[in-house]
Amino acid sequence: MQKPWLVQYPPGVPAEIDTDAFASLKDVLASSCARFADLPAYRSMGAAISYRQLDEASRAFAAWLQKVAGLQRGDRVALMMPNLLQYPVALFGVLRAGMVVVNVNPLYTPRELEHQLKDSGATAIVVLENFAHTLQQVIAATPVRTVVTTQVGDLLPPFRRVLTNAMVKHVKRMVPPWRLPGTVGFNRALELGRAQTFDEVALTHDDLAFLQYTGGTTGVAKGTMLTHGNMVANVLQLTAWVGPNLRAGEETAVMPLPLYHVFALTVCLTLAGLGEQTVLVANPRDLPAFVRTLRQTRFTVIVGVNTLFRALLDAPGFADVDLRHLKLAVAGGMAVQRVVAQRWKQRSGVPLMEGYGLTEASPVAIANPVTIEEWSGLIGVPIPNTEAAILDDAGKPVPPGEVGEICLRGPQVMRGYWNRPEETANVFTADGWLRTGDMGTMDEQGSVRITDRKKDMIVVSGFKVFPNEVEDVLALHPGVLEAAAIGVPDARSGEAVKAIIVPKDPALTEADILEHCRRQLTAYKVPRIVEFRREPLPKTNIGKILRRALREDAKAA
Template sequence: MEKPWLRSYPPDVPAEVDTAAFASLPALVAPSVAAWPDRDAFANQGAALTYRRFDQQARAFGAYLRHKAGLQPGDRVAIMLPNLLQYPIALFGTLHAGCVAVNTNPLYSARELLHQLVDSGATCIVVLENFAHIVQQVLPSTSVRTVITTKVGDMLHLPRALLTNFVVAHVKHMVPEWHIDGALDFNDVLRAGAVSDMSALPINGADTALLQYTGGTTGVPKAAVLSHANLVANVLQTEAWVRGVLTPGREVALVPLPLYHIFALTCTLAFMRLGATNVLVTNPRDLPALIKEMKHAKASTIIGVNTLFRALLDTPGVEDAASGTLKLAVAGGMAMQRSVAERWQQRFGVPVTEGYGLTETSPIVCANRLDAGHFTGAIGLPIPSTEVAILDDAGTPLPLGEPGEICVRGPQVMQRYWNNPEETAKVFAPGGWLRTGDIGAMDEQGYVRLLDRKKDMIIVSGFKVFPNEVEEVVAAHAGVLEAVAVGAADERAGQVVKLVVVRKDPQLAEAELIEYCRANLAAYKVPKIVVFRDEPLPKSNVGKILRRAVIEQEGSAAAG
């Protein structure tokens, strides 16, 4: 097929990369461990792990899973951690053991966690003790037999580790009571694993590395099966795109996005390939602390979403952050607003480089040139070894400039959905094209522009919210007759969830319904706006609520 985007490539970016150069993610980072053993690979809360120490502890964790916990190759290990030093150790330890990592959002409610653990068939979970009470609630209904818990300060130096854990548990009261028989301590696991055989199991590129959960048209979360080869390919593709700007062995990357989000994870793996120090930010909502960290670390790279970049720019003290050190700012997860991008460039002299991807593509598909020097408004050019086509509903390629569905083909495209052949069949078009569900167009220079979302998903600060899931939870409330969830524009989050409800109980109040949602949904999925209607919601002739009609009605009401 014709690839007009290649004519727009920077001179130092190849059209193709050798995606078969490494058989696995551990093999991918091994050269960095060898080249920079004493350089900090990860830093967090004043502590750090060198590349050598990271590798040793990851191997110890993997050895424990194999020789003490009895996990077998292919077993699933859920990792329910925020950005702490424990995360990369648990992730790579899982991979060294030949197991499959299941990224798990620590903010999940019991209902959400139960679905993911049951669906994935996870037999082990690594969890921050702040969320162990949620695990305790669902544990009897799952296949999990090994629970490994850790505290926020466990990887810090003494006495800071003890002080941090005391403050989190007893001053801030952030650890609800929990009890799980046989739960293992993370540091005990590392010590026990260190005296076992720490050699890694051989891994094939086709072996599954990660189950990364996402939603779909049904709203039921499903897992994209990402192989080692998928992730290795996307890391090498990303590395090829940024290598001309970043100097191997000398960069500091600020990582405020959670590593359980595939965008943050893949970027961090690419930074590891370049021997960068990855500064993991545990609580990016503490903006003054984030700016202080940005300044202290002398960050040369930062990843984020539009919401975060805007919040940083609106926070006092940002004028001193990363002054003169920042080389690269990368945005993903949601559309970048021009006003935010232009303010960022004016402040730091570096544009925010926007890209595009999805969970099913590990995730990066397109990126803007790093030397663009300005905000383009496009989602960029297909990255090396990637093909993008704009297809109509019949799967026929459309001429340049005409809108259609953005479809992707390349080595980073997932193998399938986990245990879901029906959804897998829906998402793949003839010729191996992955249907993204997004509407876009490609210009003569090969730049892709995102025009609309074919799916009804709502993007809250870069996180996907699927209306059917919210509606299912709300419909279970005794006071609700019917409801539909739609997106509402929000200056800070891009979008928030808005509920349009017909009440069964006339006394049902907005506050009660929102509180009910908080108990059953992750925070970013909880509706921020509730509109009550007296008349029935519009429906099709088979009784299905017409969401698009509701959206139009709400738009008309707001305009009028």
């Protein structure tokens, strides 16, 4: 097909890349660890590990999985941790052993965790002790038989490790009581693994690397099958896209987004491929601590979502952060608001580089060139080896400037949904286009703009919330007769969840609803607004609630 967007590629960015340069993510890691052995790879809480140490520790963990835990190639291993040094060690260890990573949000409720572990068939999990009590409640109903627990400070220097773990557990009391017989500590697993011989595993592009869970219009989270080929392609695509602006082995990136989120995950893998140092921020919501980290770091790259950049701009002390060395500020996961983009450029001198993707595309497919001088509201152009088209409901291209569904093809596009062949078939056209569910336009030079979402998905600070899941939880409350969930604009998070309820019990209160939801849903899925109505909710002639009409009511109000 014609690719009008190529005229916008900056000098040095190729139209096509060699996706066969690496057979797997394991090979990408091995190359970086050999090339940048003595450089720092990751930094967290003031401590760093080099690429050599990352290589040794991940090899030890891989050997433990193989020889001590007895796991086999292709087994699924869940990771349930925030951004700590343990995360990349475990991640690369699982991949090196030829196993499949299942990323888990540590803040999941028991219901959400049980679904993901059962659906993925994960037989092992690495979990931060702070969240072990959640696992304890559901493990008997899942296939998990191997549990590795870790504490916040496990990979810090010895004195700081003891002090940090004691503070977290006994002073801040951040570890609820838990009991999981037969667990092994993360450092003990590394110790045992170092005494084993690691068996190298030959991986190809066809081998599964991640089951990355995403929602759906049915409200049931689906495992997106991302192969080593998908992930290698996206890593190399992003390397080609940002490479001309960065110097391998010389940059420091700040990563406040959780690595269990696919956007942060792939950016992290790209930075590792370039031999950069990544500063992991475990809790960016602690703005004073986050700002202190920024003040202490000579960083050249920062990655975030609109919500985070806005919070930083409003945070006390951010005016004192040295941004003179900043080269690249990457924004993804949700739409960037114009006022945030303008304020960021004014404060830093560097524009927010917005991109677009989805879990099913590993995730990046469209991005603004790094050479832009101002944010434009466009999501950019297709990156190398990627095709994009705006199609109508019949799968036919629409003329430039007209609205249709954004559709994608490329080597980063998923194999399909785990054990869901029908849903996989529904998301692809007959000629292989991935239907994104997002509506947009493309101009004559190939620039893409999002206009609306075809699905009812709500995006809260870059995280997807699907109305059916929220509505299912609302319906469980005995005082609820009817319920709907919609997204409404929110100044800080982009969108917020609004629940519209017809009560069965006239004494039902907003506090009752929120308490119920907090027990069943991760925090970002909990409704921010609760509205009670006496009249039945608007419905189609077959009884389906008209969310569109509810959104129009909210907009009018």
